């Protein structure tokens with residue numbers, strides 16, 4: 001049993017395979033007692049009753065808990081807890097208090113789905129047990145249900161909250177976080193991420209101190225700048241040891257992930273919708289459900305934490321036909337042609353794909369409307385017959401005869417002012433009537449809070465897919481928000497736009513998933529601007545970054561791997577000099593780096609010399625052979641590119657029979673390189689043969705001594721593939 005409630009003591013215990021999460025009911029408050037290595041039995045002694053604290057107000061009868069210090073499971077604003085809250089409301093009388101107390105609980109098998117939102121699922125009820133703690137505020141008439149879904153074998157607990165208005169007047173939600181956890185000390189490090197376009201998810205580690213640490217987005221997208229995950233670790237934690245706590249929000253819009261170091265040397269983590277760009281009018285009898293937060297704990301360092309997230313996201317968040325199969329080797333036209341293509345050029349590229357063993361060719365931006373540059377036509381999703389006479393079908397038929405599938409790019413949430421759609425519906429984009437409309441990449445964002453707009457988007461994409469011949473869709477999103485008003489919503493609901501937009505997007509994606517189960521969808525937002533667990537529910541892979549440079553990708557992929565699995569990270573070999581950085585790296589280095597995700601090419605195959613063509617054939621075959629290991633294997637970060645002049649990693653199949661390991665030197669060393677890379681996760685009693693050299697090693701040798709690094713020149717790499725003999 002993974003959920004236990006003891007009515008005698010008021011203790012709630014959630015147990016996964018390796019850890020416990022324990023709560024205690026006291027005077028109607030739901031308090032947090034413990035999150036860490038597994039503990040069974042009565043833990044009520046853990047409750048620490050503080051009797052007095054200067055300046056922190058007491059309960060009315062002075063009998064504790066002191067709210068400003070108590071470890072609250074879902075802290076509410078308005079009474080005496082001055083720390084970061086999870087829930088804030090404005091009552092119809094203008095008061096800003098909400099004080100719900102526990103009134104009941106339900107324990108149920110399985111995992112309820114959240115209506116309209118992406119969430120972790122289970123395939124049968126035995127995979128999950130759910131605790132719902134019911135709270136009620138009799139003055140506000142607000143009910144709060146706290147959901148704790150325990151996926152024991154995955155070492156995962158997911159949380160979300162449902163707020164229900166049981167009163168007769170509308171209540172305004174100012175903040176509704178997905179999860180909060182109070183820690184009883186402040187001695188943690190925070191592992192945070194930051195970035196920008198083409199430099200996503202770089203990692204920083206800092207000590208938590210007595211202040212508020214905030215990572216957030218107000219951009220209407222999870223964003224390049226901060227990704228919606230947060231990791232806290234014990235001071236001594238590294239890849240293989242120490243404690244690590246992880247939170248990932250399953251949402252694609254504005255969010256906040258905060259940790260506050262408090263005056264009494266405790267810490268509070270809160271993650272959820274960003275209250276700065278959120279508000280919700282909750283009418284009588286209506287309910288509001290927050291996005292889900294996925295949490296895990298590891299007593300064995302970051303490696304285990306990451307693998308817990310990888311397994312749940314690739315097995316129980318990603319869905320559909322492609323969840324469990326190796327992804328097709330693809331070639332994308334963007335860096336090959338940009339907007340400069342016609343049918344003849346695409347057919348030549350497609351022919352080369354067939355010759356080289358590429359399985360899917362993707363026509364990126366530029367096939368529709370009058371789209372010869374990025375200034376026009378978004379919204380006009382009809383084929384440019386001038387460029388592509390005979391349409392997409394002519395190309396897909398040609399490719400199909402050669403065994404190559406076809407994919408196509410869309411950016412459906414956008415509208416160019418220079419489009420037929422804008423002429424017909426100038427009010428369809430997000431805007432305020434009395435303000436100018438800022439453009440980003442010459443485009444505005446459609447108002448997905450409107451059903452008519454959602455229907456238009458759905459039909460535009462579906463119409464093209466219904467014509468047949470398309471096996472893959474790249475779904476792009478190339479600007480952040482501004483003047484995000486909706487012409488359809490009344491003044492008091494304008495702050496609902498962010499969340500309603502994503503309800504609209506998720507509903508479109510759900511319909512498309514249902515109607516086109518055989519199409520592989522890949523999410524993209526100028527690379528990794530919406531690289532989040534929300535979109536992973538609808539699209540099992542994501543374009544990791546517009547930066548295709550192998551060296552730059554090391555940090556981006558390292559940071560992404562902290563919580564996201566390789567199966568969702570698209571990584572392509574591009575041409576040199578690299579289009580973003582001008583770096584020249586060898587084909588081998590580019591392959592080593594790209595072999596850590598859903599693999600492909602971002603180059604014009606008709607321009608390759610014979611040697612490069614052979615390399616493409618060889619690398620495509622290697623991915624076909626080992627792609628399944630990358631999809632499902634255990635991933636280990638072996639070297640940190642932020643800390644050293646190199647990066648290294650490996651992926652090991654579940655049965656430990658195959659291991660793919662990579663190393664890249666990022667800085668020239670004018671001296672002999674005495675470095676060695678030790679591999680993790682192998683069977684130490686087995687013997688492995690390295691397939692390129694033919695040399696054999698024992699698992700013990702590889703894990704304890706490792707492999708010599710002879711390379712000391714910049715950007716040189718090693719790729720080893722070990723197979724158990």
Ligand code: DGJ
Pocket residue numbers: 334364365374409476478524525526527543545546
């Ligand atoms: C941004 C994407 O990240 C690129 O790969 C490409 O699809 C362009 N948009 C096309 O406009």
